[in-house]
Amino acid sequence: MPGRPPPRAQAHGLLRFLACGSVDDGKSTLIGRLLHDSRLIMEDTLAAVARDSLKHGTVGEEVDLALLVDGLEAERQQGITIDVAYRFFATARRSYIVADTPGHEQYTRNMATGASNCELAVILADARKGVLTQTRRHSYICSLLGIRHVVLAVNKIDTVGFAEEVFDRIVGDWLTFAAGLGFQTMVPVPTSARFGDNVTRRSGNTPWYRGPTLLEHLDTVDVEADAAARPFRFPVQWVNRPNQDFRGFAGTVAAGRVALGEALAVAGSGRQGTVARILGPQGDQTEAAAGEAVTIALAEELDVARGDVLAPPDRRPEVADQFAAHLLWMDEEAMLPGRQYLMRIGHLWTPATVTSIRHRVEVNTLEHAAARQLGLNEIGFCNLSAARPVPLDAYAENRATGAFILVDRFSNRTAGAGMVAFPLRRATNIHHEAFLVDRRARAALDGQRPLVLWFTGLSGSGKSTIAKLVEQLLHREGRHTYALDGDNLRHGLNRDLGFTDADRVENIRRAGEVAKLFADAGLVVLCSFISPFRAERRMVRSMLEAGEFVEVFVDAPLEECMRRDPKGLYEKARRGAIRNFTGIDSPYEPPERPELRLDTTAAPAEALARRVLEHLRPRLAGD
Amino acid sequence: MQTTAPARLSPHLRRLEAEGIAILREVAASFRRPVLLYSIGKDSSVVLHLALKAFAPGRLPFPLLHIATGWDFRAMLDFRDRRVAELGLRLVVHTNPEGLARGIGPLTHGSQLHMATMGTEALKQALDAGGFDAALGGARRDEEKARAKERVFSHRAPGHLWEPRGQRPELWSLYNTRIGPGETMRVFPLSNWTEFDVWDYIAAEAIPVVPLYFAAPRPVVRRAGALILRDDERMPLEPGERPETLWVRFRTMGDWPLTGAHESRAETIDQVLAEIRESRTSERQGRLIDTDQEASMERKKREGYF
Numbered sequence: 001m002p003g004r005p006p007p008r009a010q011a012h013g014l015l016r017f018l019a020c021g022s023v024d025d026g027k028s029t030l031i032g033r034l035l036h037d038s039r040l041i042m043e044d045t046l047a048a049v050a051r052d053s054l055k056h057g058t059v060g061e062e063v064d065l066a067l068l069v070d071g072l073e074a075e076r077q078q079g080i081t082i083d084v085a086y087r088f089f090a091t092a093r094r095s096y097i098v099a100d101t102p103g104h105e106q107y108t109r110n111m112a113t114g115a116s117n118c119e120l121a122v123i124l125a126d127a128r129k130g131v132l133t134q135t136r137r138h139s140y141i142c143s144l145l146g147i148r149h150v151v152l153a154v155n156k157i158d159t160v161g162f163a164e165e166v167f168d169r170i171v172g173d174w175l176t177f178a179a180g181l182g183f184q185t186m187v188p189v190p191t192s193a194r195f196g197d198n199v200t201r202r203s204g205n206t207p208w209y210r211g212p213t214l215l216e217h218l219d220t221v222d223v224e225a226d227a228a229a230r231p232f233r234f235p236v237q238w239v240n241r242p243n244q245d246f247r248g249f250a251g252t253v254a255a256g257r258v259a260l261g262e263a264l265a266v267a268g269s270g271r272q273g274t275v276a277r278i279l280g281p282q283g284d285q286t287e288a289a290a291g292e293a294v295t296i297a298l299a300e301e302l303d304v305a306r307g308d309v310l311a312p313p314d315r316r317p318e319v320a321d322q323f324a325a326h327l328l329w330m331d332e333e334a335m336l337p338g339r340q341y342l343m344r345i346g347h348l349w350t351p352a353t354v355t356s357i358r359h360r361v362e363v364n365t366l367e368h369a370a371a372r373q374l375g376l377n378e379i380g381f382c383n384l385s386a387a388r389p390v391p392l393d394a395y396a397e398n399r400a401t402g403a404f405i406l407v408d409r410f411s412n413r414t415a416g417a418g419m420v421a422f423p424l425r426r427a428t429n430i431h432h433e434a435f436l437v438d439r440r441a442r443a444a445l446d447g448q449r450p451l452v453l454w455f456t457g458l459s460g461s462g463k464s465t466i467a468k469l470v471e472q473l474l475h476r477e478g479r480h481t482y483a484l485d486g487d488n489l490r491h492g493l494n495r496d497l498g499f500t501d502a503d504r505v506e507n508i509r510r511a512g513e514v515a516k517l518f519a520d521a522g523l524v525v526l527c528s529f530i531s532p533f534r535a536e537r538r539m540v541r542s543m544l545e546a547g548e549f550v551e552v553f554v555d556a557p558l559e560e561c562m563r564r565d566p567k568g569l570y571e572k573a574r575r576g577a578i579r580n581f582t583g584i585d586s587p588y589e590p591p592e593r594p595e596l597r598l599d600t601t602a603a604p605a606e607a608l609a610r611r612v613l614e615h616l617r618p619r620l621a622g623d
Numbered sequence: 624m625q626t627t628a629p630a631r632l633s634p635h636l637r638r639l640e641a642e643g644i645a646i647l648r649e650v651a652a653s654f655r656r657p658v659l660l661y662s663i664g665k666d667s668s669v670v671l672h673l674a675l676k677a678f679a680p681g682r683l684p685f686p687l688l689h690i691a692t693g694w695d696f697r698a699m700l701d702f703r704d705r706r707v708a709e710l711g712l713r714l715v716v717h718t719n720p721e722g723l724a725r726g727i728g729p730l731t732h733g734s735q736l737h738m739a740t741m742g743t744e745a746l747k748q749a750l751d752a753g754g755f756d757a758a759l760g761g762a763r764r765d766e767e768k769a770r771a772k773e774r775v776f777s778h779r780a781p782g783h784l785w786e787p788r789g790q791r792p793e794l795w796s797l798y799n800t801r802i803g804p805g806e807t808m809r810v811f812p813l814s815n816w817t818e819f820d821v822w823d824y825i826a827a828e829a830i831p832v833v834p835l836y837f838a839a840p841r842p843v844v845r846r847a848g849a850l851i852l853r854d855d856e857r858m859p860l861e862p863g864e865r866p867e868t869l870w871v872r873f874r875t876m877g878d879w880p881l882t883g884a885h886e887s888r889a890e891t892i893d894q895v896l897a898e899i900r901e902s903r904t905s906e907r908q909g910r911l912i913d914t915d916q917e918a919s920m921e922r923k924k925r926e927g928y929f
Contacts, residue, residue, distance in 0.1 A: 014638050086772075088765045088817045097815055109792055112792075113792040113793060116794040117794075237645065238649075238652040240681055242682065250648050250678075291637075292637075292641055293644040330792055400795070403794065403795045413791060414792050417792075
């Protein structure tokens with residue numbers, strides 16, 4: 001029986017593995033069994049579990065080993081595990097960290113989280129039920145997240161009388177499905193977690209099984225990906241400059257190795273330097289290899305910042321602002337192409353958008369489907385565009401430089417997890433042209449400053465009416481203006497777009513880009529768009545220079561708009577003749593801090609237009 | 624060609640060490656005003672040791688914070704002051720002034736009120752007063768079931784509240800360090816370490832720890848099944864109680880009236896390691912505050928306990 005490890009004697013080091021299964025596969029019991037049999041369950045803990053078994057347990061008088069690992073109060077009451085939990089045990093050969101992921105509806109997000117740091121996965125299947133949809137789903141997600149070693153634990157083998165033919169049939173089914181998923185090792189084991197068969201001890205009940213027990217396999221499997229043999233990658237995490245004499249770049253070596261005197265290039269700029277010092281946890285060292293946290297000092301003064309990647313000059317990573325990637329969505333709020341998120345790739349944070357969804361992957365069948373958006377737990381193959389070029393590798397080549405997360409700009413929730421497939425060539429070949437006559441120069445010719453007035457509000461609130469009056473007043477003053485109107489744009493530029501959330505986002509993105517071009521031309525641009533989502537209004541704001549975007553909230557209560565109903569649209573929407581109508585069956589998010597709020601029930605349109613003009617006067621005055 | 628990093632650490636410990644260092648650097652790079660919560664125990668001693676490595680040859684880019692409850696072992700305070708002086712560290716010490724004025728203590732007010740006032744509340748006060756947006760601590764996932772799901776970067780809503788459902792998924796080591804106004808982060812570089820790893824590392828790196836971790840003859844009183852070291856005269860003896868001198872040591876550090884010692888002859892670190900390897904009780908058993916009620920740790924965490 002394995003005990004606690006003797007210090008500093010484990011030959012195989014640490015193994016991080018993922019345990020995944022559906023609700024009743026016995027996953028918690030299996031982990032409880034590993035912990036129990038490796039003598040890591042302490043007497044006081046076991047006593048507490050024995051007490052809990054009577055209260056929450058599902059196995060009668062026995063100690064319910066699942067209760068060893070089902071942690072939070074809420075989930076114990078519901079009898080399900082809600083989140084990823086990490087468990088620790090050790091044998092004489094190895095230390096283990098187990099990522100314990102639940103099998104209920106949040107499976108994809110939690111599994112991906114657990115899998116992202118694991119080298120191996122144990123996938124459970126219930127011997128009575130065989131290979132289920134979930135088994136296939138778990139296998140696919142493991143593969144997608146780059147796990148190359150899997151074990152299929154055909155659990156509860158006791159409930160089918162330890163029958164060899166049941167085991168063989170399930171294993172056959174699974175191998176047929178999983179053969180194409182790129183796993184390097186696939187090992188099936190017949191187990192009974194509840195009674196311990198083939199988990200840590202060989203079972204007398206399965207004489208027909210000649211393979212290793214689960215723990216024997218875990219103890220001996222070789223999962224080294226030989227990260228040290230690949231090209232050197234050093235994402236700079238922090239610039240250490242304690243005094244004038246030292247400037248080092250701190251980080252963890254993501255792949256390969258480097259030695260003193262070798263040349264390194266900054267991935268983005270291509271500038272080169274020579275490694276002068278490598279500081280490790282024990283002080284100076286002559287080399288550093290994958291996995292080591294070190295500080296590298298170069299002989300030359302180079303401009304290097306957090307987020308840069310140091311690499312050999314002849315084997316640099318790709319640098320691209322557009323790339324294709326698998327994206328797994330983890331937020332309640334769906335991912336909409338065109339919406340801006342914050343991307344973290346390596347140590348670099350930059351705004352990024354999904355420009356298109358090439359296809360959505362149906363995780364149960366692996367079929368490809370068209371999609372306009374990605375909902376919670378959905379996976380898509382997407383094109384992304386970052387606000388600046390970023391160093392990256394394919395995820396299959398390097399997890400550390402090929403993985404990224406997308407963060408919601410406003411809630412700061414981690415909303416998506418991505419795996420880079422390849423850079424898009426057009427990004428590297430299209431460069432911004434800088435012209436000699438710029439926006440300031442163009443506006444100065446007209447004696448004005450460029451501005452974008454953004455009128456937002458419900459249909460029928462009076463956006464266009466007020467915008468027209470404001471434009472007239474500005475024109476009379478000799479200002480050079482242009483008006484963009486939602487309805488007008490939808491007849492031309494945006495006539496391919498409908499009114500789904502995804503199309504609304506794209507509608508506003510295009511409108512914003514056009515408004516930006518007119519602002520570049522030096523004009524005062526008046527935009528009237530329902531623009532129901534805060535995120536897109538903020539996106540347009542962020543495209544423009546500070547102070548150039550003036551958000552005007554044309555505020556009218558829904559009841560008032562419905563009463564006015566100038567185009568008869570509310571009536572149609574109520575009858576169900578129009579779908580996705582803002583205010584009826586599509587939401588409107590009012591601005592939180594608009595530059596100007598116009599209460600249309602308090603004053604006539606002419607008075608409101610004059611208020612807008614008064615607000616603009618200091619802004620228009622120019623420099 | 625081999626690297627020249629000395630191989631006296633096992634591959635397992637080297638991996639944990641590198642991870643801890645990376646997390647510390649991430650905090651320095653991502654937050655305006657981080658602080659290291661220094662409880663003087665073995666885990667904080669390891670975090671401090673990692674921090675010294677992470678930022679070498681520079682100094683720590685953040686101060687240490689110690690929440691003194693008024694019931695700290697004197698040996699811990701001596702150790703703290705000595706280490707801070709040796710290493711030239713910045714240290715902030717905070718005690719809840721209202722609690723102090725009201726004379727809150729574990730013997731008179733019970734462990735729950737004492738810890739809520741002098742521990743949790745005092746910590747919030749100190750974090751607010753310092754404007755600290757990230758607090759580093761030595762908590763580990765193996766300590767207790769409610770900790771097993773804790774994030775490395777654990778998000779706290781305004782008021783330092785921990786919401787189990789508000790925690791962010793952590794993929795790879797791409798930590799989401801972004802916080803909104805009034806929000807803070809607690810960060811745990813030892814998340815993936817076990818108690819054994821901590822001692823193994825302390826032994827390999829010869830990290831100084833409080834002498835109370837090692838067995839010595841000490842005057843103790845048996846109370847409610849625990850061996851309590853009477854560190855000063857504030858603990859009156861109950862009828863029938865009488866101090867006896869026993870060979871004891873401590874497995875965890877807390878306020879002295881709430882921390883049980885156990886009988887031991889483990890005087891050296893190797894003996895401590897051997898004892899832990901053979902041990903059949905968990906580390907937190909010596910803590911009198913965790914057994915108050917089932918899932919008590921989860922409740923305390925929600926309220927802002929470290």
